[in-house]
Amino acid sequence: MADQFSQHPGRQMTRVGPSPVTQTDQKAAVSGVVLSVLAMIGGIVGIVIVFNAIDRFGGEQTQITNDWDAYTECIYNAQTPEEKSACS
Numbered sequence: 376m377a378d379q380f381s382q383h384p385g386r387q388m389t390r391v392g393p394s395p396v397t398q399t400d401q402k403a404a405v406s407g408v409v410l411s412v413l414a415m416i417g418g419i420v421g422i423v424i425v426f427n428a429i430d431r432f433g434g435e436q437t438q439i440t441n442d443w444d445a446y447t448e449c450i451y452n453a454q455t456p457e458e459k460s461a462c463s
Contacts, residue, residue, distance in 0.1 A: 449461075449462035
């Protein structure tokens with residue numbers, strides 16, 4: 376009965392286990408997946424922080440605009456220096 380190894384009688388087929396290269400590749404793949412998940416979580420957290428900062432800035436800008444408009448109207452309607460001093 377001839378098999379593929381009978382042509383090369385000096386070679387023997389042995390099974391030792393996974394090669395170190397395979398283990399290294401597997402570790403690299405797992406590390407890559409873990410780092411990718413952490414990067415995605417970090418990106419989502421970053422987006423939330425940026426949108427909260429923009430929302431807070433928009434609210435503060437609106438408050439500043441309203442305060443300035445009220446001050447300008449007060450100064451415009453004031454008749455005496457005391458009334459102008461009361462505008463703040």
